[in-house]
Amino acid sequence: MQAIVLDKVSYQYQLDxxxxxxxxxxxxxxEEGSFVVLLGANGSGKSTLAKMLNGLLVPSSGExxxxxxxxxxxxxxxxxxxxxxxxxxxxxxxNQMVASVIEDDVAFGPENxxxxxxxxxxxxDWALRAVGMEAFRSHSPSKLSGGxxxxxxxxxxxxxxxxVLVLDESTAMLDPRGRAEVMGVLAQLNKNEGMTVVHITxxxxxxxxxxxxxxMSEGRVVFDGTPKELFxxxxxxxxxxxxxxxxxxxxxxxxxxxxxxxxxITDREELLEAICRLK
Amino acid sequence: MMKxxxxxxxxxxxxxxxxxxxxxxxxxMLFYVVLIFFVDTFVGYLAYLAFVLLMxxxxxxxxxxxLRSLSxxxxxxxxxxxxxVFFYGGGxxxxxxWVMSVSVESILHALKMxxxxxxLVMGPALLTFTTTPTALxxxxxxxxxxxxxxxxxxxxVAVIMSIALRMIPTLMEETDRIMMAQKARGASIDTGNIFxxxxxxxxxxxxxxxxxxxxxxxxAFALDSRCYNASPKRTRYRILKPGARDAVAVxxxxxxxxxxxxxxxxxxxxxxxxxxxxxxxxx
Amino acid sequence: MSIxxxxxxxxxxxxxxxxxxxxxxxxxxxxxGDFVAIVGQTGSGKSTLVQHLNGLIKHTEGKMRVFDIDxxxxxxxxxxxxxxxxxxxxxxxxxxxADTVAKDVAFGPKNxxxxKEQxxxxxEDALRAVGLDVAEIxERSPFELSGGxxxxxxxxxxxxxxxxVLVLDEPTAGLDxxxxxxxxxxVRTLHQSVCPTVIMVSHDxxxxxxxxxxxxxxxxxxxxxxxxxxxxxxxEEESLQRMGLAIPEAVxxxxxxxxxxxxLPAVLTPADLAAAIVATVKGGSL
Numbered sequence: 001m002q003a004i005v006l007d008k009v010s011y012q013y014q015l016d017x018x019x020x021x022x023x024x025x026x027x028x029x030x031e032e033g034s035f036v037v038l039l040g041a042n043g044s045g046k047s048t049l050a051k052m053l054n055g056l057l058v059p060s061s062g063e064x065x066x067x068x069x070x071x072x073x074x075x076x077x078x079x080x081x082x083x084x085x086x087x088x089x090x091x092x093x094x095n096q097m098v099a100s101v102i103e104d105d106v107a108f109g110p111e112n113x114x115x116x117x118x119x120x121x122x123x124x125d126w127a128l129r130a131v132g133m134e135a136f137r138s139h140s141p142s143k144l145s146g147g148x149x150x151x152x153x154x155x156x157x158x159x160x161x162x163x164v165l166v167l168d169e170s171t172a173m174l175d176p177r178g179r180a181e182v183m184g185v186l187a188q189l190n191k192n193e194g195m196t197v198v199h200i201t202x203x204x205x206x207x208x209x210x211x212x213x214x215x216m217s218e219g220r221v222v223f224d225g226t227p228k229e230l231f232x233x234x235x236x237x238x239x240x241x242x243x244x245x246x247x248x249x250x251x252x253x254x255x256x257x258x259x260x261x262x263x264x265i266t267d268r269e270e271l272l273e274a275i276c277r278l279k
Numbered sequence: 280m281m282k283x284x285x286x287x288x289x290x291x292x293x294x295x296x297x298x299x300x301x302x303x304x305x306x307x308m309l310f311y312v313v314l315i316f317f318v319d320t321f322v323g324y325l326a327y328l329a330f331v332l333l334m335x336x337x338x339x340x341x342x343x344x345x346l347r348s349l350s351x352x353x354x355x356x357x358x359x360x361x362x363x364v365f366f367y368g369g370g371x372x373x374x375x376x377w378v379m380s381v382s383v384e385s386i387l388h389a390l391k392m393x394x395x396x397x398x399l400v401m402g403p404a405l406l407t408f409t410t411t412p413t414a415l416x417x418x419x420x421x422x423x424x425x426x427x428x429x430x431x432x433x434x435x436v437a438v439i440m441s442i443a444l445r446m447i448p449t450l451m452e453e454t455d456r457i458m459m460a461q462k463a464r465g466a467s468i469d470t471g472n473i474f475x476x477x478x479x480x481x482x483x484x485x486x487x488x489x490x491x492x493x494x495x496x497x498x499a500f501a502l503d504s505r506c507y508n509a510s511p512k513r514t515r516y517r518i519l520k521p522g523a524r525d526a527v528a529v530x531x532x533x534x535x536x537x538x539x540x541x542x543x544x545x546x547x548x549x550x551x552x553x554x555x556x557x558x559x560x561x562x
Numbered sequence: 563m564s565i566x567x568x569x570x571x572x573x574x575x576x577x578x579x580x581x582x583x584x585x586x587x588x589x590x591x592x593x594x595g596d597f598v599a600i601v602g603q604t605g606s607g608k609s610t611l612v613q614h615l616n617g618l619i620k621h622t623e624g625k626m627r628v629f630d631i632d633x634x635x636x637x638x639x640x641x642x643x644x645x646x647x648x649x650x651x652x653x654x655x656x657x658x659x660a661d662t663v664a665k666d667v668a669f670g671p672k673n674x675x676x677x678k679e680q681x682x683x684x685x686e687d688a689l690r691a692v693g694l695d696v697a698e699i700x701e702r703s704p705f706e707l708s709g710g711x712x713x714x715x716x717x718x719x720x721x722x723x724x725x726x727v728l729v730l731d732e733p734t735a736g737l738d739x740x741x742x743x744x745x746x747x748x749v750r751t752l753h754q755s756v757c758p759t760v761i762m763v764s765h766d767x768x769x770x771x772x773x774x775x776x777x778x779x780x781x782x783x784x785x786x787x788x789x790x791x792x793x794x795x796x797x798e799e800e801s802l803q804r805m806g807l808a809i810p811e812a813v814x815x816x817x818x819x820x821x822x823x824x825x826l827p828a829v830l831t832p833a834d835l836a837a838a839i840v841a842t843v844k845g846g847s848l
Contacts, residue, residue: 042709042738056500080509088504095497098438100412100445107516114510117518124516142448145604156505173736175604175765176808202738243739246768246811246832253836259843268811272818278843453656459618460657463649464719465641465673482669485659489705 001067003164003196004030004053004086009062010219011048022048024219025062030198032163035190037207037227038200040216041241049216050168050200054086055079067163084113087157091169093149094141102152103128103137109160120159127155130193131185147178151185158189164196165189171201179203204230204237205245208266215240232264247271290408295524296338297409301418303525304406307532311402314539315395320549321387322542324394330535331401338409348404349397356393363389370553373560383556387549412444413517421519434513442498450491457486564629564727564759565592565615571623572610572783584610585621586783592761594726597753599770599791600763602780603806608763611780615729615761616640616647629726645674648725648757652732654716658704663689663715666704670723688722689715691756692748710741717748721756728757734766742766746773771795771810771830781805792828 011023023045030036030053040046051057052064055071064071066082073079087109090096099105106127110120128134131151141149150170157165167186171179187209189195199206207213213230215223217240223230230237234252237244244252251265251274261274291297296304311330318324335345349356363385370384407415420437427433458468461482468479572585585607592598600608613619614626617633617640626633631643648670651657660666667685676684689696692714699707704715720728733749734742750773753760764770770777771791779787779794779802786805787794794802795813802809812835816826824842829835 041740051500054504056503076509080506083504083506084509088500090497090501090504092494092497094449095494096501097445098442098498098502100441104413104441104516105445108507109505111514111516112506112509114512114514117514117516120514120516140448141445142452153501160506177603177806204739241738241740243743247815249832250812250815250836250839253832254839257836257840259840268815268818272815272822275815275819275839276822278839456651457657459613460649460651460654461669462618463616463644463651464670464723465644466669467673482657482659486657489659490656 001032002029003032003067005065007063009052009059009064011057012060021219026221028221030196032196033194034212035197035210036212036214037210038198038214038216039202039204039207039242041202044216045219046200046216047168050166053166053198054088055082084160085162086164086166087160087162088166088168089153089157089170091172093146093173096153097141100140102139102141105152106155106159109156113160123159127158130158130189131155145178146174147181150174150182154185164198166198168200171203171206204242228264231266289411290340290344292339294337294339296334299528300519300521300525301410301414302421302519303521303528304410305418305422308402308406310536314536315398318539318543320542320547321552322548323539324391326539326542327398331398334405340408345401349400352396352400356396359396360389360393363392383553387553416440417517417519453490454487457483564594566627569624570621570626572619572621584783588785590778590785592759594758596776597760597774598776598778599774600761600778600780601770601807606780607783608780612729612731612763616649617643645723646725647727647729648720648723649729650717650720652735655709655712658712658716661703662701663704664700666715667719667722670719674723684722688718691721691752692718725757727759728752729761731763733762734769749773767808768810791830
């Protein structure tokens with residue numbers, strides 16, 4: 001089942017007197033249960049696309065269907081059904097929380113949906129455990145690290161029991177430890193709960209474990225395939241203003257100097273074996 | 280740097296006062312504040328003082344924390360005391376010069392005014408020491424809910440309050456950061472005369488405001504994504520349930536309140552005090 | 563020596579329930595021409611240390627001197643200090659405030675008491691130094707610029723004060739790969755031209771390996787290592803890992819190869835490593 005389908009979607013807006021196109025005729029479908037990483041440099045349109053996945057933004061042309069319902073539909077019931085099925089987490093860890101106590105913040109989504117009290121309690125417990133933050137349930141958000149805050153934000157969305165999790169550059173402002181925490185939670189949710197994950201980022205190393213990598217550049221999709229295929233195409237990576245992870249950079253450089261090392265290696269051990277075989 | 284603000288900070292402890300239903304605490308606090316304006320006798324103020332000290336003890340809040348809540352109004356108290364001592368203009372002057380005159384009455388009156396201000400601060404401070412921001416906003420939302428009938432946006436107000444409270448530490452940190460950045464560029468934020476310091480506020484306030492608008496925009500997306508306003512039938516995670524201790528509190532407060540009201544009428548020892556002091560001074 | 567720090571100590575909120583020993587017996591010397599990276603986990607004291615460098619915090623123990631400014635006296639000359647040591651905070655684009663880019667960049671020099679006639683020149687030099695087009699950008703509002711441009715304007719604002727030491731706190735935070743490359747290249751250029759001494763606090767080990775000549779590793783307020791990137795990453799991989807810090811991938815791979823008998827020169831970047839491997843394989847010397 002296709003969770004989200006984009007059909008020739010474009011997004012345009014006016015700035016001063018010019019018409020700017022952020023997303024240009026993108027067609028894409030996200031399959032249920034998959035882990036998709038959407039890569040792109042700043043200005044590639046990926047963030048705008050992200051906001052169209054749950055109807056926060058509506059395309060200027062083309063259609064976005066979420067579980068077969070149009071995001072451009074104006075009926076409240078449909079709008080909120082879409083938003084509770086496709087949960088979205090954003091870039092700034094601080095600007096997503098609304099309560100002074102973590103568990104109250106996680107409960108915010110279900111409260112809005114009118115979930116019965118006992119069920120809210122269950123969901124809050126489950127969500128906090130799923131992101132590893134149950135020890136912090138009575139804490140205030142201001143004393144947490146970036147990675148912890150983003151995990152709480154994820155819990156807040158999980159409590160709405162979405163089918164899809166969209167992360168709009170949620171790791172961009174985190175330090176390496178925070179990024180690892182968040183990626184760990186995503187991998188686990190995808191594997192154990194079958195959660196569909198759409199992770200938008202500019203860090204290529206975050207797509208190594210994904211099923212599928214989609215690269216955007218200047219509003220268009222310029223690549224849609226497996227991460228391995230992407231890593232094996234250094235020219236494309238450069239054109240898209242991205243950077244290969246260091247292991248792959250080494251493999252690429254060795255390959256380009258004529259040595260029998262495959263492109264697209266992302267695993268350190270694999271690279272070491274390949275290098276040692278050169279002897 | 281700016282994080283040790285004592286007034287309005289929750290002091291965690293296990294006490295009956297902490298566990299009270301916040302709505303009762305809010306309503307009783309309202310009565311406390313309103314009643315104080317009718318009190319003008321020493322007995323009344325003494326009763327108030329006794330009440331505050333007793334509550335502080337019951338709430339297991341250290342006295343020092345309570346007194347720290349007065350630091351904000353220290354200057355005002357001193358200022359008002361001085362004005363009253365010199366300009367109250369009642370009773371026989373012990374000393375006078377030009378428009379100022381000091382009398383036993385003016386000194387006693389100044390004392391009463393000072394007490395009133397301090398009591399006015401300590402009561403609500405106690406409320407915030409014993410009630411979490413979440414409980415407070417839940418309580419206010421619950422108390423305001425009848426207004427839903429006249430289409431007053433109770434839920435929106437409650438969420439706004441909650442967001443504001445949650446943002447306070449974050450905004451304070453941001454202010455700190457911005458101040459440091461501008462200080463690093465030579466802005467005289469905590470040096471120089473008053474005019475320089477005020478001018479130095481612009482490089483701090485502008486980024487803060489711009490930042491606040493940016494936050495608001497991002498929060499709006501988050502609120503939308505979390506289906507704010509999705510259902511008119513909104514449920515609650517925390518349920519406020521009044522208990523026996525709230526009933527006890529109301530009764531105790533009523534008894535105390537009655538005593539205070541009676542004291543205004545019956546126990547006017549003020550004249551006796553006034554006379555005693557005047558005699559002592561040798562009038 | 564430009565900066566002399568000797569047995570420095572600092573405690574937050576002494577004698578309170580929130581007391582925290584942020585710096586403990588820190589001794590460090592920084593001379594002109596150094597490009598120092600200060601690394602460590604969050605809470606290691608690196609930000610605290612760096613805030614001492616331009617007088618935002620005053621040490622509670624030890625001695626400190628920056629150029630000829632004595633920071634041990636009761637009232638150090640912070641004014642002079644702040645113009646000798648320029649500090650760029652994390653996400654500096656969030657401190658822009660003026661109506662125009664030119665006015666924002668002029669803020670620092672104005673506070674320094676630079677004469678009116680010279681301010682214009684300083685602003686233009688600084689904008690050029692960060693790679694912005696003076697004519698195009700001077701009169702625009704800083705709030706309508708892109709993120710990358712804003713960051714450059716913030717950087718220009720500090721450079722316009724012509725500091726002798728430039729301190730940067732996570733200069734690549736939040737940037738995409740190209741943005742990171744640009745900023746690092748810019749910092750390197752600045753190091754080689756107008757700001758001879760640069761101190762950079764960073765989480766990005768790859769960046770540190772690329773541009774810095776010296777790394778100071780901090781943990782729990784103490785300086786654990788103070789050496790060159792090559793030395794540190796080659797010899798201390800294990801202890802860095804235990805501290806929760808990564809080492810650049812290229813160096814990790816080189817270390818593994820050395821363990822398997824390869825002889826490689828010091829490498830810091832993937833390019834170094836690739837070149838070294840190619841040389842070894844093709845040259846036949848193993």
